[in-house]
Amino acid sequence: MIEAQKGTRDILPGEIARWQLVEAQARATFELYGFREIRTPIFESTELFSRTIGEATDIVSKEMYTFLDRKGRSLTLRPENTAPVARAVIEHQMHRGAGLQRLYYIGPMFRYERPQKGRARQFHQIGVEVFGSEHPAVDAETLEMLMAFLESLGIAGAELAVNSVGCPVCRPAYREALLAYLRPHRDSLCEDCRRRLAENPLRCFDCKVPADQETMSAAPPITESLCAACRDHFARLVALLEALAIRHRIEPRLVRGLDYYRRTSFEVTVPGLGSQNALLGGGRYDGLIRDLGGPDVPGFGFAVGEERLVLSLPAAAAAAEGAPDIYMAAIGEEGVARALVVGRWLRRTGKRIVLEPQPDKSLRAQMRRAHDLGAAFVLIIGESEVREGSVTIRRMADGTQERVAAQRVEGRLREMAGA
RNA sequence: GUGAGUGUAGCUCAGGUGGUAGAGCCCCGGGUUGUGGCCCCGGUUGUCGUGGGUUCGAGUCCCAUCACUCACCCCA
Incomplete structure (x- = not known):
């Protein structure tokens, strides 16, 4: 892998x-x-x-x-x-x-x-x-x-x-002053600090070894140079x-x-x-x-x-994750096709819509999924809705739902959201 | 580059003294022929990091190797 x-x-x-x-x-x-x-x-x-x-x-x-x-x-x-x-x-x-x-x-x-x-x-x-x-x-x-x-x-x-x-x-003058202070202490410094002495003595200030910190605390500060x-x-x-x-x-x-x-x-x-x-x-x-x-x-x-x-x-x-406004629960291939059309129009009104084409999945499983996503509404389009050209709107907060003609979905949704 | 610790299911982890693998969560189905949260029932999920060795037998012991984590160096 x-x-x-x-x-x-x-x-x-x-x-x-x-x-x-x-x-x-x-x-x-x-x-x-x-x-x-x-x-x-x-x-x-x-x-x-x-x-x-x-x-x-x-x-x-x-x-x-x-x-x-x-x-x-x-x-x-x-x-x-x-x-x-x-x-x-x-x-x-x-x-x-x-x-x-x-x-x-x-x-x-x-x-x-x-x-x-x-x-x-x-x-x-x-x-x-x-x-x-x-x-x-x-x-x-x-x-x-x-x-x-x-x-x-x-x-x-x-x-x-x-x-x-x-x-x-x-800075060069300070470097010399620091080196002048450190040279007599050379043998008591840790291995890393002895290396720093040659490369960049200012770094000795960062050393975490207690004994070296003590040595450095008495070193001349750069602010005076x-x-x-x-x-x-x-x-x-x-x-x-x-x-x-x-x-x-x-x-x-x-x-x-x-x-x-x-x-x-x-x-x-x-x-x-x-x-x-x-x-x-x-x-x-x-x-x-x-x-x-x-x-x-x-x-x-x-x-x-x-x-x-x-x-x-x-x-x-951690800001709230963007939960969808609407989850489309579509059953059957026709339902999925209809959901695509309805979703397209509702998205133009600024609604966040999640559509997962899984026509064979039980409505129960789709509802569970909508709940997990935190969707405010579920639009159900199953066999009977397809037959009569309607859509079932379910408000998840309180479980109220009604079936409306497809053309009325947008308006009814607005009313139910405002209620 | 150096040191220490850890590697078991998608995730979090159990698996004294070697006998061939488990839980919770998640996921799927059902209880409800088309309805979420809680509950109940059932189900799926593994080269036990990898390779070798010891052994009748290794997740368990030994060696090697890889990965991850933390620390050193240094920096954001």
């Missing part, structure tokens, strides 16, 4: 209401703030990701779905969507208009990883990107929108952590968050993995997701467009893990 590939899954009709709710709420909220949707391709040139995300990151070094097409071009299934959106902005010169570009996207991403709770090889992100301003008010307003979005979905226990990871001016410009940007952002009464925690140990982040960096965690407790992450990426060969256009954005968001939804958020 052929089954869905590891790390991929089918989202079945029984749970689709939660996905549709999340996506509809995202569109409605983002458009309130002037964002417009963009849809970019699922695969891109491999180079787009390796250059922007960083060759040394886990994503690029071991998690990309990369393949050669028939002409030998190296292509990659997108592992994230900020770089593709930036590519599209440059390609279509979208930054040349007046004002800012605010874009959002919803779609699948791909990373070759071992699946676990809240993690899959094909997963979905809802993300936004703002291009064209490095003003901290962009950061603040977008974060305010984000929190409003989560609130509108009734997400409980969401905690926003913000930090500044500096810029190419101050920021250059004047970055320090000013961060201070203004924090002040604006205060003014907006956005609950947040300043977390100097928060480091994000992708190379293109500058200055503002943040994430929202939520309980109940197992060890993948990050619901979303994002930050500022002022150098990205230029790195891709475009002009010096600053950017800010975030991406929400849609699977994790759906997992975090309150149980009650």
Whole structure:
């Protein structure tokens, strides 16, 4: 038997209401703030990701779905969507208009990883990107929108952590300061942290080994090593968050993995997701467009893990499934043919009608089926109805029913529904 | 890539110390020659993940393998 590939899954009709709710709420909220949707391709040139995300990151070094097409071009299934959106902005010169570009996207991403709770090889992100301003008010307003979005979905226990990871001016100096602090402790660090020391010492802050956490708690925080410009940007952002009464925690140990982040960096965690407790992450990426060969256009954005968001939804958020208004119970081939005609006309009045051609099935079984589907009315078309050109209308709520001429079905149905 | 746990009916799961498979739900038919919910009666459903080994005999023990789940790494 052929089954869905590891790390991929089918989202079945029984749970689709939660996905549709999340996506509809995202569109409605983002458009309130002037964002417009963009849809970019699922695969891109491999180079787009390796250059922007960083060759040394886990994503690029071991998690990309990369393949050669028939002409030998190296292509990659997108592992994230900020770089593709930036590519599209440059390609279509979208930054040349007046004002800012605010874009959002919803779609699948791909990373070759071992699946676990809240993690899959094909997963979905809802993300936004703002291009064209490095003003901290962009950061603040977008974060305010984000929190409003989560609130509108009734997400409980969401905690926003913000930090500044500096810029190419101050980050190298901080890295050296951190290394200077860590070198004397090298022998007491865990194996992973010793490796991080060489690759990306900032990641030691994420270590879950208690002894290492203790070591890191005394490490110099990045916020004290920021250059004047970055320090000013961060201070203004924090002040604006205060003014907006956005609950947040300043977390100097928060480091994000992708190379293109500058200055503002943040994430929202939520309980109940197992060890993948990050619901979303994002930050500022002022150098990205230029790195891709475009002009010096600053950017800010975030991406929400849609699977994790759906997992975090309150149980009650599952919107009611669309029960049919009418179930057609037809007996015999003639009955089925008549039901088709009646159903066609009633659907034009906006009625949701379910017709399952099973002429040999007992009326009892068809009634049971109508009940299970939650149909408000059943239209019965059996042998005697066919003979006299009528239809039996049954209101399921109280069992009242009557037989009317076929032409009168629509009007009588309306009367019975209103009664 | 590393570690641990789990694989029995469509679903959720029982099957001490080896004797050749069960329940509930679901589904179908009937009780009501054409009428739902509750009830009653009857019925269908399995390569016991796969391959090999031990044994007279393996769902049960051993080995291998695959899949799933959770955790590590890392991230959404």
